[in-house]
Amino acid sequence: MITITSSDLIDIEQHFKITAGPGAGKTHWLVNHIINTVKNSARLEKTRKIACITYTNIAVETILKRLGAGVTDRVEVSTIHSFLYKHVVKPYLHYLSDEFEINVSKVNGHDTYGPRYSIVKNWLENHKRVDELTHPNSYKQLLFGQKLDSLFIWLNNLQYMYDSDGNLKLVGNQEKVGGVRKVTDILADDLISYKKIFWSSGKVDHDDVLFFSYLLITRHPFILNVLRAKFPYFFLDEVQDTNPIQAKIIKLIAKEETIVGIIGDPAQSIFAFQGASIDEFINFKLENMVEYQILENRRSSNQIIDLLNEVRKDIAQSKYKNVDGELPILFIGDTVDAYKKVKELCGEGSSIHTLSRDNPTANAMKSLVALNGIDTKLLKKFKEADSNKDRPRIILNSIEAVEFARIGDYKNALEKMKVLFTDCPEKDRVNNSIKLLQELLTKYDSYNETSLIAFYTVIKSHIPMSTFKAGAAKDFYDGITYTQLAICINYKEDTSQHRTIHKAKGDEFENVLLIPSSLDFLLNPDLENEEDRVYYVGLSRAINRLYIVFSKLTKKNQKFIEEQYNIKVEDLTKVHHLI
Numbered sequence: 001m002i003t004i005t006s007s008d009l010i011d012i013e014q015h016f017k018i019t020a021g022p023g024a025g026k027t028h029w030l031v032n033h034i035i036n037t038v039k040n041s042a043r044l045e046k047t048r049k050i051a052c053i054t055y056t057n058i059a060v061e062t063i064l065k066r067l068g069a070g071v072t073d074r075v076e077v078s079t080i081h082s083f084l085y086k087h088v089v090k091p092y093l094h095y096l097s098d099e100f101e102i103n104v105s106k107v108n109g110h111d112t113y114g115p116r117y118s119i120v121k122n123w124l125e126n127h128k129r130v131d132e133l134t135h136p137n138s139y140k141q142l143l144f145g146q147k148l149d150s151l152f153i154w155l156n157n158l159q160y161m162y163d164s165d166g167n168l169k170l171v172g173n174q175e176k177v178g179g180v181r182k183v184t185d186i187l188a189d190d191l192i193s194y195k196k197i198f199w200s201s202g203k204v205d206h207d208d209v210l211f212f213s214y215l216l217i218t219r220h221p222f223i224l225n226v227l228r229a230k231f232p233y234f235f236l237d238e239v240q241d242t243n244p245i246q247a248k249i250i251k252l253i254a255k256e257e258t259i260v261g262i263i264g265d266p267a268q269s270i271f272a273f274q275g276a277s278i279d280e281f282i283n284f285k286l287e288n289m290v291e292y293q294i295l296e297n298r299r300s301s302n303q304i305i306d307l308l309n310e311v312r313k314d315i316a317q318s319k320y321k322n323v324d325g326e327l328p329i330l331f332i333g334d335t336v337d338a339y340k341k342v343k344e345l346c347g348e349g350s351s352i353h354t355l356s357r358d359n360p361t362a363n364a365m366k367s368l369v370a371l372n373g374i375d376t377k378l379l380k381k382f383k384e385a386d387s388n389k390d391r392p393r394i395i396l397n398s399i400e401a402v403e404f405a406r407i408g409d410y411k412n413a414l415e416k417m418k419v420l421f422t423d424c425p426e427k428d429r430v431n432n433s434i435k436l437l438q439e440l441l442t443k444y445d446s447y448n449e450t451s452l453i454a455f456y457t458v459i460k461s462h463i464p465m466s467t468f469k470a471g472a473a474k475d476f477y478d479g480i481t482y483t484q485l486a487i488c489i490n491y492k493e494d495t496s497q498h499r500t501i502h503k504a505k506g507d508e509f510e511n512v513l514l515i516p517s518s519l520d521f522l523l524n525p526d527l528e529n530e531e532d533r534v535y536y537v538g539l540s541r542a543i544n545r546l547y548i549v550f551s552k553l554t555k556k557n558q559k560f561i562e563e564q565y566n567i568k569v570e571d572l573t574k575v576h577h578l579i
């Protein structure tokens with residue numbers, strides 16, 4: 001392992017892997033390396049390009065901005081899904097169309113496609129082992145109430161995985177089987193037929209992009225040659241969150257001609273729920289690959305780096321800037337009180353970012369709603385209470401569209417609305433979506449604090465929905481407000497001041513207030529554990545000042561934290577909590 005700094009240049013004609021902690025300058029280094037490659041490569045010629053793959057659309061924009069105008073036309077910066085869709089799936093999908101019943105002419109990009117009643121019904125009715133689905137799990141019984149909910153959850157968590165022979169298979173997640181546990185063996189026998197229902201109408205999921213790409217390049221190796229001819233360099237940032245299919249594809253590309261470079265930090269791997277695996281990065285090897293590490297932290301104050309080094313044991317980052325700042329503070333008490341206190345400490349006009357563990361808390365911070373009354377499980381309860389086959393989906397998509405639009409993300413807002421008008425021709429889909437979104441935004445004040453029925457009524461004048469009979473669904477809609485439910489949604493791209501830690505990955509902020517849902521990451525830190533890594537990522541986003549808030553702490557734990565860490569504990573309640 002060779003130690004470098006983020007200003008060092010390396011040989012551009014050798015595969016590389018760079019491992020470095022937060023704020024080490026990985027992204028900064030990558031941008032410089034691209035510029036250096038454009039300047040000095042003898043293999044780029046006039047039309048060939050560098051592929052630069054990163055994890056989110058926001059990261060793509062950051063890299064493009066930092067590259068500057070002179071270089072961007074020599075580089076293609078994108079997410080792995082967009083890259084593979086554009087260069088593998090779109091041009092070659094017809095090779096798979098017969099086998100997988102894909103309506104290629106209707107495929108237009110990739111999106112998230114969850115189970116829908118009509119699709120699941122169609123799949124079960126035609127399932128090759130439908131005769132084995134017997135009472136109390138007949139296919140009709142599976143299409144009702146709790147069983148239908150469980151089936152939806154299971155189908156929402158399907159994954160492509162390699163079997164022991166190295167073949168890619170679509171499998172269900174054993175931890176998500178719930179009420180359909182008894183029949184998943186039968187159902188799992190024909191999951192591809194479930195997918196084919198989507199593919200036959202041109203609907204390709206994000207995971208399908210990886211699956212189809214892998215099949216296409218392994219069955220038709222000339223596609224790999226085309227990729228290598230177009231991209232003699234292939235660099236990937238944030239590789240600690242890569243999944244096994246991506247890693248295989250990258251290794252195949254690297255076999256000839258193309259120089260591959262990967263960059264990452266195992267301690268910042270926080271997307272296991274999307275199929276990422278930390279081992280893919282740690283074990284990633286290529287022939288003649290040179291391994292580098294960067295041991296500095298160029299982002300944070302000395303006091304913040306001390307805390308990061310106390311939590312993480314495998315490396316000790318050095319303090320590049322060597323700037324002294326305030327000691328990090330752990331506030332005990334109410335989150336909104338802590339936020340007000342942080343504003344006071346940072347001074348008028350300073351920007352403060354709050355980073356929360358879950359969506360409801362991050363969203364509540366957006367409107368500074370007192371957090372005590374928030375039910376983080378409300379979304380789940382909503383889906384359980386309303387078992388109507390279309391209504392909950394229409395309501396949730398519309399809430400997401402409204403809330404995305406309210407933070408300025410009109411692109412994703414419109415996408416959410418368009419899904420509700422799939423039966424119209426494309427032109428009407430857009431017009432109808434804009435019309436409904438506009439009305440919902442104009443009437444926001446009329447429904448946001450009243451029962452969910454008011455919101456439902458506005459949508460119903462645009463989209464037909466079942467009316468309510470007395471029962472659990474009606475009680476639920478009467479009993480909660482739009483805002484209570486809206487607080488639980490997951491923003492697609494959140495660049496606001498109040499985000500989840502996951503949405504802050506790769507970013508940095510002057511002042512951070514971290515809102516964890518447990519203090520275990522300080523009481524018993526173990527970065528082998530993803531939950532602790534999430535908080536490590538949160539802590540490491542801060543440049544100048546770092547604060548944490550948690551509702552309660554025993555005297556014993558307070559003493560432990562004060563002894564163990566470079567941190568001050570301040571009780572906002574003034575009354576000590578003795579638990």
Ligand SMILES: Nc1ncnc2c1ncn2[C@@H]1O[C@H](COP(=O)(O)OP(=O)(O)OP(=O)(O)O)[C@@H](O)[C@H]1O
Pocket residue numbers: 006007020021022023024025026027028029265268298299505506507508540
């Ligand atoms: N060589 C350098 N010269 C000037 N500034 C640098 C250099 N390297 C890094 N920086 C600055 O240090 C900060 C951290 O760098 P960067 O965001 O690239 O780190 P990173 O390793 O990608 O972080 P993380 O993994 O935590 O997202 C940024 O503000 C960046 O501009």
